[in-house]
Structures are given as C-alpha cells and as structure tokens.
Amino acid sequence: MARLKIENLYKAYGATEVLKGIDLEIEDGGFLVLVGPSGCGKSTLLNCIAGLEDVTSGDVVIGERSVTELHPSKRDIAMVFQSYALYPNMTVEKNISFGMEIRGVGKSERRAAIEGVADMLQIRELLKRKPSQLSGGQRQRVAMGRALVRDPQVFLFDEPLSNLDAKLRVDMRTEIKRLHKRMGTTIVYVTHDQIEALTLATRIAVMKDGIVQQFGTPDQIYNDPVNMFVADFMGSPAMNLLPGTVVAENGGLMVSLDGHEGEMLLPLPDSDALRGRMGQKIIFGIRPEAFTDPEGADRTSTQLEKRDCFVEVVEPAGSDTFAVVKLGGKSAVARLRADARISPETVTSLAFNMGKAVFFDPDSGERLK
Amino acid sequence: MSGAAQDIAMKGSRATRIIIYTVLILFMIFYLLPLYVMLTNSLKPLDEIRGGDMLALPKNWTIEPWRAAWSYAQIGVEPTGLRPYFINSIFMVVPAVLISTALGALNGYVLTKWSFRGSGLVFGLLLLACFIPFQIVLIPMARILGMLGLAGTTSGLVLVHTIYGLGFTTLFFRNYYAAFPTELVRAAQIDGAGFFQIFWRILAPSSAPIAVVTIIWQFTNVWNDFLFGVSFADFDSIPMTVALNNLVNSSTGVKEYNVHFAGAILAALPTLIVYIVSGRYFVRGLMAGAVKG
Numbered sequence: 001m002a003r004l005k006i007e008n009l010y011k012a013y014g015a016t017e018v019l020k021g022i023d024l025e026i027e028d029g030g031f032l033v034l035v036g037p038s039g040c041g042k043s044t045l046l047n048c049i050a051g052l053e054d055v056t057s058g059d060v061v062i063g064e065r066s067v068t069e070l071h072p073s074k075r076d077i078a079m080v081f082q083s084y085a086l087y088p089n090m091t092v093e094k095n096i097s098f099g100m101e102i103r104g105v106g107k108s109e110r111r112a113a114i115e116g117v118a119d120m121l122q123i124r125e126l127l128k129r130k131p132s133q134l135s136g137g138q139r140q141r142v143a144m145g146r147a148l149v150r151d152p153q154v155f156l157f158d159e160p161l162s163n164l165d166a167k168l169r170v171d172m173r174t175e176i177k178r179l180h181k182r183m184g185t186t187i188v189y190v191t192h193d194q195i196e197a198l199t200l201a202t203r204i205a206v207m208k209d210g211i212v213q214q215f216g217t218p219d220q221i222y223n224d225p226v227n228m229f230v231a232d233f234m235g236s237p238a239m240n241l242l243p244g245t246v247v248a249e250n251g252g253l254m255v256s257l258d259g260h261e262g263e264m265l266l267p268l269p270d271s272d273a274l275r276g277r278m279g280q281k282i283i284f285g286i287r288p289e290a291f292t293d294p295e296g297a298d299r300t301s302t303q304l305e306k307r308d309c310f311v312e313v314v315e316p317a318g319s320d321t322f323a324v325v326k327l328g329g330k331s332a333v334a335r336l337r338a339d340a341r342i343s344p345e346t347v348t349s350l351a352f353n354m355g356k357a358v359f360f361d362p363d364s365g366e367r368l369k
Numbered sequence: 370m371s372g373a374a375q376d377i378a379m380k381g382s383r384a385t386r387i388i389i390y391t392v393l394i395l396f397m398i399f400y401l402l403p404l405y406v407m408l409t410n411s412l413k414p415l416d417e418i419r420g421g422d423m424l425a426l427p428k429n430w431t432i433e434p435w436r437a438a439w440s441y442a443q444i445g446v447e448p449t450g451l452r453p454y455f456i457n458s459i460f461m462v463v464p465a466v467l468i469s470t471a472l473g474a475l476n477g478y479v480l481t482k483w484s485f486r487g488s489g490l491v492f493g494l495l496l497l498a499c500f501i502p503f504q505i506v507l508i509p510m511a512r513i514l515g516m517l518g519l520a521g522t523t524s525g526l527v528l529v530h531t532i533y534g535l536g537f538t539t540l541f542f543r544n545y546y547a548a549f550p551t552e553l554v555r556a557a558q559i560d561g562a563g564f565f566q567i568f569w570r571i572l573a574p575s576s577a578p579i580a581v582v583t584i585i586w587q588f589t590n591v592w593n594d595f596l597f598g599v600s601f602a603d604f605d606s607i608p609m610t611v612a613l614n615n616l617v618n619s620s621t622g623v624k625e626y627n628v629h630f631a632g633a634i635l636a637a638l639p640t641l642i643v644y645i646v647s648g649r650y651f652v653r654g655l656m657a658g659a660v661k662g
Contacts, residue, residue, distance in 0.1 A: 052555050073561030085552035089574035098570070099560035146556075 002063035002153040003028045004049070004186055009058030011044055011210075018044050020210040022058070026203055029184045035197040036207035037233070042190045043158060045207070049188060050079050050156050062153050073102075078147035079156040082163065084139045086131035086146075093127040096146050117145045120179075137168045144179070157189040161196065173199060194234045198222060206230045223356070228283060228365035231358060237288050237335070242328030243362065244284045246277045255284050255359075257328040260310030264327070266352055267305065273368040274359060282368060283360040284328065288335035290356035291325075294349060296337040303354040309334075314344045325350070411435060411630035418626050434627035438616070438635060442628050445615045451632055454612030458592060460523050461608055462639075465530035466587040472531070473538020473583060474576060478568050480539070481546040482554045492543060498536030503596050514601060521603025529601060530591045537590075538583050545579040546572065581647050589640045609636050 004026050011019040018041045026032040034042040047053040049060055051072035060068050067075040086095050096117060097110045105113075118124040121141045131139060140160065147155055157176075161169045177200055180187055191197055197204050198218045206213045206221060206229075214226045225231035231239045244255040246268065253268040253275060266284070268274050274282070290298075297304055312331070313324040321336040334350055342348055359368040410418055411434050413427040440450035480492050510529060511520070519525035549572060557567045598608040607615075613636045617629050 050555075050559065052558065072555075072559045077559065079556070079559050081552045081556060083550060083552050085550065085556040087553060087557070087571055089571075098557070098562075102561045102566065 002186060003030070004032070004154055004188065005059075005061040006045075006049070007059040007061065009045070009048060009060070010056045011041075011048055011053065012056045018210050019048070022210075022212055024205055024212065024215060026186060026188070029186055031180055031187045031189065031200055031202045033197040033201035033204045034188065034190045034207060035192065035194055035204060035233075036213075038192060040207040041210040042192075042207050046079075046156055046158055046188060046190045049154075050077055051075050076153040077156055078150040078152040078154075079158065080143045080147050080160045082159040084131075084143040084163075086139060086142060088131055091128055091130055092123065092134070092142050092145075095131070095142060096149050099146070099150060113149050117149045120148065121145050136164050137172065140164060140172055144176075148179075148183075153186065155185055155187045157187065159191055160189075161191070162193070176200065195236065198234065206233060208233075225358065226367050228285070228360045228367075231285050231360070235287060237322065237333045239285050239287050239358075240291065240327070240330075240332040241360070242284045242286075242330055242332060243281060244328055245281055246274060246279065248278065253278075255282065257284065259307070260326055260347070264307055266307070266357075267303075267354060268359070269354075271369055277368065281362050283362050285358040285360060286332075286352060287356060288322070288333045290353040291332065291334045292351055292353075293334075293336045293340045293342070294351045296340060297351040298353055301353045301355045305352045305354055306349050307352065308347050309350045311342060311344055311346055311348050314342055323348075323350075407630045407634055411627050411634060413627055415623070415625055415627055434625070435631040435635075437625070437628045438632035442616055442625070442632070443619050444612050445619055451609065451612055451616065451635055454607050454609050455635070457523060457602075457606055457612075458609040458639075461526045461530070461606070462588060462591045465527045465534065465591045466584055468527070469531045469534035469538050469587055470580060470583045472535060473540075474542045474573070474580070475568070476535070476539040477542025477544075477546045478572055480543045481549070482551060482567075482572075483564070492539070495536050495539045498533065499540065503533075507596075507600050511601065521601065521606060523602075523606040525601055526597060526606060526608070529597050530587075530594065533597075534587050534590065537586060541579055541583045541586070542576070545576065549575065585643055585647055588643050592640050 004024075006022050006024045009019055009022040010017065022045060024032065034045060036042050044053060048055050051067065051070060055068060058068070059066055062075060062077070086092075087098065090098065093114055096114050100110045100113065114127070115124075118127055121144060123138065123141050123145060126134060126138055126142065131142070134142065140163075143160070160176075161172055164172060173196060176189075180200075189196075189200060198221075201218050203215065204218055204221045205215045208229055214221055214230045216224075221230060221234055225234065228241060232241060242257055244257040247254050247256050247265070249265055253270060254265045255268050256263045256265055258264075294304075294306055309325045309327065311323045312326055315322040315324070316338070319338055321338055321340050321342065323334040323336055323342055325332045325334055336342060360366065361368055406423055409426055410423065412430055412432065414429055414431055414433070417428060438450060439452055441448050442450050444451065444454070476495065480488050514520045514525045514529070517525075517528075519528060553571055554567055557571050562570060593610060594608070595610045595614070598611040599614070602608060602611060613632050616632050
C-alpha cells in the first residue's frame with residue numbers, strides 16, 4: 001500500500017502530445033478514477049503509471065520511490081486489463097500463478113496464494129478451466145484474482161467492466177468497491193462511465209485532451225464543477241446548460257431565460273463575477289434533480305423558485321419521471337417523482353433549486369462564481 | 370399445395386445437385402488422371418508400356434520399377450537408385466524448415482510486439498525476399514557460400530533455403546501475431562516475464578495454426594526446389610529433385626518409363642504426406658476466450 005504521485009507528466013508520440021502536464025496525487029488507500037471521453041489520454045496515463053509506455057517527461061512516484069525508469073514488473077503494481085488479457089493456453093490456476101512462477105515463488109507458497117484468492121473471489125471451482133470455458137463475469141473475476149494474488153502497492157484497472165452486460169457491470173462494481181474496502185490498497189481506475197467514477201472513487205480526475213480538467217472528490221466534481229465540460233460530462237441525464245442574460249431587477253441580480261411566454265427571471269446569487277456580467281450572456285446550469293415538481297423538491301433548500309413551465313414531453317422511467325421543458329431556447333430536462341401528476345403539452349409549476357444552480361462563461365466555459 | 374411447391378423446389382435442387390456433382394467428378398478425373406497414369410505405368414513391365422496403351426491397367430503387375438528407382442537405377446554414373454539423394458533431401462529440408470520457421474516466428478514477434486523505429490522498413494526489406502527471382506542471387510550466393518566454406522555442402526543448401534524462406538515465414542508470423550492481443554504481452558510484462566519467456570510461454574503455445582501453414586509452405590518449397598540444388602549441391606549433397614532429373618537423363622539405351630514414373634512418385638511422396646497429415650491439423654478458436662466475453 002502506498003500513495004501515488006504523478007508530477008508534471010508529459011507524453012508525446014512524435015509531434016502529437018497526448019498528455020500535457022498531468023499533476024495528480026492519491027493518498028495511501030485511496031481510489032482514484034480517471035474519467036473522460038475516448039481519446040482524452042486516460043488509458044495512456046494509466047499505461048505510463050504501469051510502465052507499459054515510456055513518459056516523455058515528468059515523474060511517477062509510488063510510495064516514496066520514483067518508478068519512472070523502472071520496468072513494469074519492478075514497480076510493485078498489478079493491472080486488470082479491459083480485455084482481461086487471460087493467457088488462453090493456461091488454466092485459471094496457471095493464469096493466477098504465472099507471475100509468481102516467473103518471480104520464482106515456491107510451489108507450496110503459490111498453492112496457498114491461489115487458494116486464498118480463489119476463496120475471496122469464489123472461483124475455486126473454475127481453477128482447472130481454460131479462459132475459453134468461462135463466461136464474461138468469470139473471466140473478470142479471474143483477471144482480478146491474477147492482480148490480487150500479487151498483493152501490490154497499487155492496483156491499476158483499465159476499463160475493467162466495459163465488456164460486461166449492464167446488470168453484471170453493476171454487480172461487479174459493487175464487488176470492486178467491497179474488495180477495495182477490504183484490502184485497503186490504493187487503486188487507479190480508468191473508465192469512460194461517469195456513474196462508475198462517482199460510485200467508486202474517493203478522488204476523480206476528469207480529463208479532456210490530455211489535460212486534467214478537474215481533480216477532486218466525487219461531491220466536488222458533481223456539485224461544484226469548474227467548467228462546462230465537467231458539468232456536462234458528469235451526471236446522467238446531463239446537466240441542463242441554458243443560455244440566459246444577466247439583468248438587474250428589484251435591486252437584485254437576475255438571470256433572464258427565454259420561457260414559453262416571454263422571459264423568465266430567476267434570482268442569481270450576489271457575486272462580483274456575476275455582477276461583472278451585467279447585460280451579458282451567461283450559461284445557466286441546473287441538474288435535472290434540482291429542477292423538479294414542487295412537492296418533490298428539496299424542502300431544506302431556502303432558494304426554491306417556482307415558475308410556470310411548458311412541458312413538451314413526459315418520459316416515465318419507473319423510478320423517476322422526466323419532463324422535457326422548452327427553456328432558454330433549448331430542451332431542458334426536469335426530474336420529477338415517479339408518481340408526479342403531469343401531462344405533456346400543458347403548463348405546470350416546477351421548482352428551481354437555485355442553491356444548486358451553477359453559471360458559466362459561454363465563450364471559455366469557465367465557471368462564474 | 371405447399372407440399373407440391375416443396376416437391377418442385379426439391380426437384381430443382383436435386384437437378385442442380387446432379388449437375389454440380391457431375392462437373393466436380395469430371396474435374397476430379399481430369400486432375401487425377403496424371404497420377405493414375407504414373408501409378409499404373411510404374412507397376413508395369415517396360416514392354417507393356419511400349420506396347421502402346423498408357424491408360425490400361427497392368428497385365429503383369431510388378432514392383433520391380435519401384436525397387437529399381439529406389440535402390441539400383443543408374444543416377445548419373447552411379448547405379449545407386451534414388452535412396453541416397455532422398456536422404457540428402459531430408460537432411461536439407463528438416464533443418465531448413467525448422468530454422469526458417471523458428472526465425473520467422475521470432476521476427477514476427479519482434480515486428481508486432483516490440484516494434485521499434487524503422488521496424489516497418491525492416492519488414493518491407495524482409496518482404497522483398499519474397500519477390501527476388503532465384504536466378505538473380507545465384508552468383509552472389511555462390512560467392513558467399515564459397516567464402517563461408519559451405520560450397521557444395523548440405524549445410525550450404527540449408528543456409529540458402531533458410532535465408533530465402535525467411536521473407537515468407539516472417540510475413541506469415543507477423544500477420545498472425547498482429548492479430549494477437551497485445552494486452553496479453555503487457556500482462557505478461559507486468560507479471561515479470563522477459564522477452565523470450567513471453568514468446569515461449571504466451572505466444573508460441575497459440576501459434577500452432579500458423580506454424581502448420583508455414584511448415585507446409587516451407588517444406589514444399591524446399592523439397593521441390595531444383596535450381597538451388599542443381600547450382601550449389603556437390604556430388605554428395607545432391608537433393609532428390611536433381612537426382613530425379615539425372616535418373617531420367619542418364620538412360621542406357623532405352624528410356625525406362627516405368628522406373629521414371631516410380632521415381633517421380635517417390636520424389637513427390639514426402640510433400641504429399643505432409644499435406645495429408647498436417648492439412649487436417651486445422652486448429653480453430655485457439656484464441657477464443659483470451660479477449661472479450
């Protein structure tokens with residue numbers, strides 16, 4: 001177990017820069033999730049940590065030791081690959097013990113380690129089988145077993161759940177979280193699935209174009225995004241990002257949105273950044289769950305604002321009902337209670353929880369606080 | 370009604386089937402005819418052949434032509450039969466095939482999994498070997514064999530065939546390993562396996578299909594080669610193909626067609642056996658399960 005530190009890491013393939021100065025640190029026993037759209041450099045970063053790719057410049061530190069120049073096998077890491085990468089010609093048992101065999105661990109010791117891992121992951125009855133005889137979920141378990149048996153300083157997971165079907169993915173997600181609790185080993189986990197990121201992580205790094213956009217706790221990332229990219233990327237359904245104008249009204253700041261019948265005014269928090277935007281366009285961001293029916297709204301919030309909205313479409317989704325509302329010239333999604341009485345093509349009163357609203361500069365995408 | 374329609378469909382398909390099989394059988398007869406002629410005539414006494422009818426079955430069956438071709442027919446000046454040359458060919462083919470296949474596998478492994486700056490160029494140059502006509506290299510090759518002291522030896526022929534085969538064996542293995550999941554190599558690296566350990570423990574066990582293809586290809590080419598054999602072999606390293614040529618050309622008055630036919634079949638036999646034995650060895654789905662669920 002150890003903390004992991006990445007310092008000013010650059011990676012370029014020829015003239016193409018893939019990682020542009022990454023600085024991250026995760027404490028001992030932490031769970032760092034690297035998340036971002038495909039091509040953002042998250043897998044490359046993981047491979048740099050693993051030592052499977054050379055870094056162009058910068059440093060990777062595990063514990064107190066710089067491992068940047070070390071061979072992957074000397075970094076005291078274990079990795080679970082997206083494709084599982086089980087050796088097809090070996091049984092499950094051999095797959096798990098291959099690394100130990102290479103390192104010259106004795107036979108009885110290997111035996112004991114295999115049994116321990118097999119019990120922990122409940123794969124004892126699979127030990128004699130070949131990978132081709134396993135189901136997707138079983139392969140996933142074996143791949144984790146191969147990593148676990150190593151008892152490394154840091155675990156690296158490269159999109160380990162992306163080849164599983166939806167239900168299994170949720171089960172395995174819980175299982176990974178449980179394993180992390182139990183082992184307490186530092187984990188770096190790459191995914192493009194923002195739900196996985198939010199549920200698993202103690203720290204999330206949201207990446208785009210080789211740059212860390214925001215590095216923080218899941219709560220910070222979700223509720224306090226630093227820019228429009230992070231706000232849009234995290235959360236499902238995505239945050240409503242609606243163009244509006246800052247105006248002064250009754251001595252306070254207001255944002256004016258295009259409603260169904262003329263403008264709709266919502267109060268803004270009094271901040272220098274927003275006051276400086278008087279008369280200018282901003283992006284008003286509100287998550288679907290902060291934009292809901294008055295009965296279902298957060299009663300502890302002191303900044304509930306009820307407005308009449310024109311509901312275009314209603315989408316019942318079992319646990320929730322989603323209402324699509326025309327607002328600010330865009331389709332905004334409101335998340336209502338499952339049994340909310342609402343019908344399409346009608347005007348309904350909906351509550352905006354302005355305490356949860358965020359604002360962005362429309363050009364740079366930066367947050368306005 | 371539907372039954373009647375089915376009947377018509379069945380009849381239609383039966384008619385096309387009959388046509389297809391007739392054509393196939395005709396082709397088969399066409400292709401098998403030379404083998405039939407060779408076999409039947411190799412089992413006849415010579416005067417029966419000279420009597421005219423090449424297609425008739427032997428009246429007096431005899432295996433004498435086979436014994437002659439194998440052990441006492443006149444090859445050049447020696448009445449040794451083809452046997453010593455058959456052995457020469459074996460001593461040439463087996464090492465040449467094994468070495469070129471092993472090196473091709475290593476090349477393919479390096480070119481796909483340890484690719485380096487300029488590895489594409491190296492592969493391109495190796496591929497060039499597939500397109501260079503044999504005749505062009507004869508004289509330089511003779512010089513080099515002379516300089517190495519390998520002129521006229523079986524080892525020299527092994528070297529020539531290994532070098533010439535490398536282009537193809539590398540091509541086969543490179544294309545096969547290009548589809549081999551690189552994540553397996555990475556996993557093995559993290560497990561601490563070295564260059565050769567990864568090759569032996571991870572790639573080689575999954576290489577049977579392409580190894581069989583390569584071995585069939587190399588065996589056939591090296592065994593059937595005439596030009597290198599006739600150019601670089603000395604008296605005691607002459608391969609089967611050259612000996613067969615000598616057998617046919619060194620007649621003592623009469624052309625012993627029956628012996629020639631038997632010799633020709635003997636010369637073709639090893640490649641036939643390799644095809645029959647390993648052609649069936651068709652491994653499928655070896656990689657299934659390594660990747661994806």
